[in-house]
Amino acid sequence: MRLVVAGAGAFGREHIRLLSALADVDLVGIADLDRTAAQQAADHFDVPEVAADAIELTNRLRPDGLIVATPGPTHVAIATDALTLGIPVLVEKPVAMTFADAAALANAAAAGSGFVLPGHVLRFSEAHRRFVGIAQSNEVGPILSVTARRHRDDDHARRYVEDPVLMTMVHDIDLALWVTGNDTGATNILACRRPPGTSRSETLATIERGSGAVWRLATAWTFAIASCPTDRIEVVGENGSVELDVDGSIRIFGENPRRIDVTVDYDEALRAEHGHFIDCVREGKSPTAVTLDDAIAGLSVAEAILASLETGEVTRA
Ligand SMILES: NC(=O)c1ccc[n+]([C@@H]2O[C@H](COP(=O)([O-])OP(=O)(O)OC[C@H]3O[C@@H](n4cnc5c(N)ncnc54)[C@H](O)[C@@H]3O)[C@@H](O)[C@H]2O)c1
Structure with missing residues (x-):
């Protein structure tokens, strides 16, 4: 190879x-x-x-x-x-x-x-796969909301020309699509940024899926490297909720409340992503773990978030 x-x-x-x-x-x-x-x-x-x-x-x-x-x-x-x-x-x-x-x-x-395999590395993280499995189970039930924060140090605002929505929030858009599925029709989006007009800011987006869950996503590129909060995502359903904090826990609230200790190993996830790519190349088959269509669906939401930031109004994806 x-x-x-x-x-x-x-x-x-x-x-x-x-x-x-x-x-x-x-x-x-x-x-x-x-x-x-x-x-x-x-x-x-x-x-x-x-x-x-x-x-x-x-x-x-x-x-x-x-x-x-x-x-x-x-x-x-x-x-x-x-x-x-x-x-x-x-x-x-x-x-x-x-x-x-x-x-x-x-x-x-x-x-x-x-073919194109999008580098959505969290789809290959064992801890994230476990979290999504629980979020989609009857323990959580029909999903009402997905809430995620993904903050980064403010050096990002200097190093990257890309918008925080495309660089960082895109991970949570993809996680939310993964958890809730990609077939819920029109989406209304309202986003704001404080302070406006700069990447060294916090971006907040509310995404109301047509017939499904509401997503609330936040990304701030404002922190000092030494004190950046850990990435966190929560799914609330009609029967309970589950949250993953990448500092090492999945917590489940519902009929059987518990905490599962997990390790989010980014090297292992990237190795699994490479493994999937290499298998697909070798066997001449298209990727299944995450597809270009998934990435395109995410970009449609990201683009609507950027449009809402621009206009201050609700946009649709
Ligand atoms: N999946 C993840 O979790 C994750 C994490 C970090 C970065 N990324 C992605 O990886 C990509 C690179 O990010 P990075 O942090 O390494 O950025 P970086 O700025 O550190 O590195 C980018 C490199 O690309 C080079 N480059 C620029 N234009 C080029 C061109 N036309 N042809 C060849 N080389 C070119 C630059 O010289 C630089 O060395 C971005 O798309 C970023 O979003 C993904």
Whole structure:
């Protein structure tokens, strides 16, 4: 299995670190606009080829699969080129910056033999899978609401050009879609940001699904690194509730109240994501754990949240 990684920044290096430890994977190339970053990662992990241009490297090496871990605005061009060559791609979130761009990506995938696995790593986290299983059980019952917070240090506001909704809240949008399903019709969305007009802010969104649950999502990029609260998600149903705090607990309130100790292991989740990608490439099948359609559904909600932030009004997805 010959793989190329595009992007040798903070998260690209995480992909490279874990992939380079796999015996059945040959990491054959790394591309980064910052050629020095690509070269440093290649030297460290013994990868033979580097380039500044991900598209040139993909065309030259024709790998079996490509991992795209560059900034969001570059994802579609790099992934589309690979798909045109029939090469499957694992694309980091957000797969695209807009719903329309993601739909174009889906067309490129449909036109060839490749596929897109969205890098929604929490779908591969054992603790999150357990949490979702309980949330969808009779113990919680028909779901009334999903409430999530995902705060990050304020360095994010300096490091990333992408909006906090597309960078961070997109995880909770995907979790809420996963928990509640993606077939509840029209959605009304109201979002606000304080202070407005800057990424160093808190974004709050209320998402009222047509015939289903109400989601309340919050993301703040305002914290000092040392004191950022842990990610937390709660699902309330007609029979009880369940909440996951990534500091290590699932708590269930209902007929059989209890606490389950869990470990949220991000390396293990990323390894499982890689495993799913590699299996799909090897067996020539499409991803099932999370699909491009899931990512597109999430982007539709994200785009409506951004529109509500812009207008201050209720929008629809
Ligand atoms: N799944 C997750 O939990 C998770 C976590 C962190 C980041 N990410 C995603 O990973 C991606 C990268 O994030 P990061 O934190 O590594 O960012 P980063 O800024 O640390 O790294 C991005 C790298 O891409 C390079 N680059 C920029 N444009 C390029 C291009 N056109 N071709 C090749 N290289 C290019 C930059 O030089 C930089 O080295 C983003 O899409 C981000 O949302 C996902």
